[in-house]
Amino acid sequence: MKILKFGGKSLAYNGGFDKVLRIIQDKVENQEKIAVVVSAIGNATNELEQILEAASKNKSYIKQLETFKKEQQGNSTADLSSEFSLLDKLFEGVALLGDYSPKIKDNVLAQGEVIAAKVVTEALQQKGLNANFSDTRLLIKTDTKFGNAQPLEQTSRKNILNHFKQHNGTTINVITGFIGSNVNNETTTLGRNGSNYTASLIANYLEAEELQNYTHVDGIYTANPDLVKDAKKIERLSFNEANELANFGATILHAKTIVPLIEKNIPLRVLNTFNHNNKGTLITAMSDNEGIKTLSVLDNVALINLEGRGLLGKTGIDARIFRVMADNEISVSIISQGSSERGIGIIVAADKVTKAIVGLEREFENDFYNKDVSKITANDDVAVISIIGQDLSTFHKPYTALIRNKIVPVLFNNTVTGKNVSLVVRKAQTHKALNVIHGEIFGVAKKINIAVFGHGLVGGTLIDQVLASAANIEKIKGIKLNIFAIGNSKKALFNKDGITADWRQEIQQNGKVYSVDDVIDYAEEHHLENLIAIDNTASADFIENYIPLAEKSFDLISSNKIANTVGYAFYQKLRKTLADNQKNYLYETNVGAGLPLIDTIKLLHLSGENITKIKGVFSGTLSYLFNHFSVENRPFSQVLKEAVDKGFTEPDPREDLSGNDVARKLLILARELDLQNEFEEIKIQNLIPEQLQQGSASEFLNRISELDPLYQSVKEKQQPGYVLRYIGELSGDLQQDKGNLDVKLVSVPGNSALGQLKGSDSIFEIYTDSYGDQPIIIQGAGAGASVTARGVFGDILRLSEKK
Template structure:
């Protein structure tokens, strides 16, 4: 591309109208273009881009919006005989459009980026010899179009607009991480991350310019209800490009919005495990929509917090490596609980309260103790292997006594000591030099439609890989046909708001770089 004043800027014209001129077996006739220009010139109407669509038997002319009605009437009068005998079917205007002209050697890449942002030009005129392209878009999308083109042609920082759903432990940590590193990311990666919406289950705060360190005040003063239809409308009205919704909740209600968001131009990043464990039909419907709409959905933190587990399994599976078993300690929370319970002379309830204070548990610790959290993670991995298991297929050992299952969260926490006697007995009845570990195990013939999924508390030698686990670390053993005796082992921090937030942040950056 030449480096001159004509080629290093985008020509941008607002308040234009398209005059559509349609008729079968007529537009190829000699003199039609001349008659159109002559009629409009006599009417003192300036003509811009002219484009002929053979497939549609149509011709489009660009005029100033103020002249659109006069242009239509002028052409109706000029071609009255042809309209009467049916050669011209209709002449009409499309108002509220804008024109953008630019020079590029790869306009297909720009068109692809525009399509990813739900922008589809109404007209496209290319002068191949000059690498010049003129496109016409709806005025409601012209600023967004300009931003996308500038980022592609001039390598300006690409603006990525984020809607953060959930600002509890993980959400707050994520917002702080984004705000504290945004300038460095902008300088180093040419990505301008802007948090434009922050929501919880009740209300949502908007800031089209991007929230700063005072975001908590704006969120506290928000009056809009947490409605994703309003978020979509907000993004459209403000012409926001490169949209990502980040779900940091544990909500089974919010995941019902994923389909709607994907259909309306949002990519998805989630630490919420619920969607990936919904019935397989709903799971597959979203994947179909994502593919059709060219959207992405990343959820690396669903299983291993900040560990690269899902990516590893995807890569192995896609490369044709036959995975035969996945086994390990999936829960950083229960890793912390049993690692400490087996090493220290403390009551079981004391260790659970410690885990809660450190932010390792779900808001309701029964989500961890019931085994549901581990079961969801195991099911997510099974589905990464294209297995069609449902949540009901999982054999789960619930660590919560039956009489404490259906009470309110606050009452359960107050009665935690009722677990102490049973788990002290389990601990004392182990073989010498053994420790307790709560494991997930995907096994069976994984080449079939379904695998076998077990979630249970087991006793293992303290010297084994599982037995040597420390702190809140998780461990995953991946067995394949190539790694039968010595599995691939992934081990590391498996819990904590900051660790999970960092993993979510990583997904956001990966999405941003591929946009």
């Protein structure tokens, strides 16, 4: 025989109920011998509890009760008059007394299961099936602990066996879950999710072939799929793993369900009523493999802390705490304490916390008076996340991932075997914490959530590059890049599941006026983990957002040079904020576009290598300009106009010719060597004569021929075989606080490294003590939206690997 158990969501009239009937009918047609255990229909138990509370507080409940009756009856022809009449009398009595006992509550809640069993029985009979209503109040006998009664095994077993002898063959026994009765025939309930327990007991008593638990999901997942989108179904679990999962909050199981099945080695299969062709999750004595199986959550809990310096060195404190818990019938799921016992934390059910505090204050009254105990506090703003199958030897991985995402556990503990670890976190961080842990420990892609600010040439190219490469990166690297926000100076586009290829049109049509705080709030609201903010603007104002972004768990990437070249005080403050919050800031494209320059200098400096000088052609624009002008018989203005027409310069080419961009890049490298130079200290040769520095860009472009005599003269004064290059140079004693920074036009041999530069390439010479007169040379494309965007993309991947 197989025992089929159906939950409330499966039995709901809006689609599930007919599927339940179809499943049962299919089993009968396949000549399977079955019994059916049912929970209350839909949300009946909670609704009955709400009506009970309203009646006890003398609030109006009649309308709510009538709605309940109508919904439970539905289109069923089952006679529910006795159940409805009993509820009328019970609620009327509660309203008169203004209170109710646990016994009354059990009697009220039991009607949900009775109604469900009668309705299912009637529906099956109408389909011509031999269904029999089976009331477990006549079968399962319990103690008198209302609300969480314990079955009297011998009597219950005997009653069940006799009942099935009487109703056997083709009979389908439709059995009420959750309820029983004591020796005085008073209705009792078996506690939270007790219908699963009922089904498990009956399977044990009848030595069933299998217990099939039908729910609204395909089985047991690596995490709650409502909270973790990437959760995967588990094909198989062991009884021990399922028991741990049940004890640590899995609503699909009851903590007591597993034991009766273990006794008789009866498999439990968790199936989906709405997809019953799926094989679900099978729970047996053996698991498929070792390792972490799933994450579960207990969120209806509270943390009680007992603190006091006077407890230092005293023994027996924990024994007194547990005595209070035992006297008040309060279960402790987690305890954490130091060896000194000066601080002890315990996790209990949230609805028991008041009773626990009162009991502890009474127990430690003298300790308060003697000031040995300073305070006993409760915090219900917590949740417990349990990692089932976690070995402490690898626990550092999910723990480090949590810290990187600014989720600091309040406490954690592990079982003696070291195979399960529980973390207590702030309730508001539960959802995000689940996603962080799940992404770290299961073989699914690690999700990186990205906000891109600025979508001009570089930013727009980057977004397109990420979208084009995302699928391949996920396949090869196991990293899922998800751009959840794109912002320009006015509007932003949000999509927690990732923007699509038509983002340009969407931001025009659906973009919203925003601030950076809105992006931060959106990430928090949707529990997004592994956050990266990318600044592809050229805004001096936007860098003020770096610090709040880092404080809110964003790592930073920037092609904007300004944050690294403003005052040294801000530079230091940003670094301190990044360090305090354990965040990274990558800006490889600030100098040399996509060339690996900054990383190389960082590595050399960190390794203790003494860098003595850095010089090079920092600007791809000016590289193009002087590479061509030096060797071609053309006026300077003609080469400049060609560079403008090809889009190599800024709209106002004086921004390139002023040398400020090269100066900023040089300053960035100086600060990588811990030099404290300010921008104002850089000697910059402005390539624009004074008379052309004012006026509009168009006016300047109309007068660029005035530059020709100046630069033709400079070109002709060179030694034979020499060429012009506009360079940045860092020199001096670089072991001091400041170095010498020069940006200038120089003449160099045409056969030198600088002199042989072609096109718009950049080149950098790094001189060190170890390399002597032979510098490290880094050369390549130093400009262009595609190259810069690819460099930013590289920073994204570097950060993603660290997360």
